[in-house]
Amino acid sequence: MLLIDCPFCGKRPELEFRYGGEAHLARPADPADLGDKAWGQFLYGRSNPRGVHAERWRHVHGCGRFFNALRDTTNDRFAATYKIGEERPAIPEAEGAASA
C-alpha cells in the first residue's frame, strides 16, 4: 500500500487522503478585471505535466488538514510533502531520490 507522509501526522495509508488539485494556484486579486478567457484559464487551465507535479492533498481521515506534495505522475511516487505556505522544496531531477 502506498504511504503518504502527512506533514502533521507522519506516514499514513493513501486511503486516508484525497487529491485536491494542482498546488500554488493564486486567485487573481481582482477577478472583475479579468476577461472571460483569463477567468476560464484560472478556473480550468491546469499544467498536467508528465513527471514531478506540485499538488494539493487533504488528510481527510486523519487531521483533516491540507498540504502540498510533489508527486511524480509517471510512477506515483511522492518526492516530498510540505505545509501550505511553505516554499516548494527543490527536488533533484534524478529518479528514485527519496527524501528523509
Ligand SMILES: [Zn+2]
Ligand atoms: Zn494528517
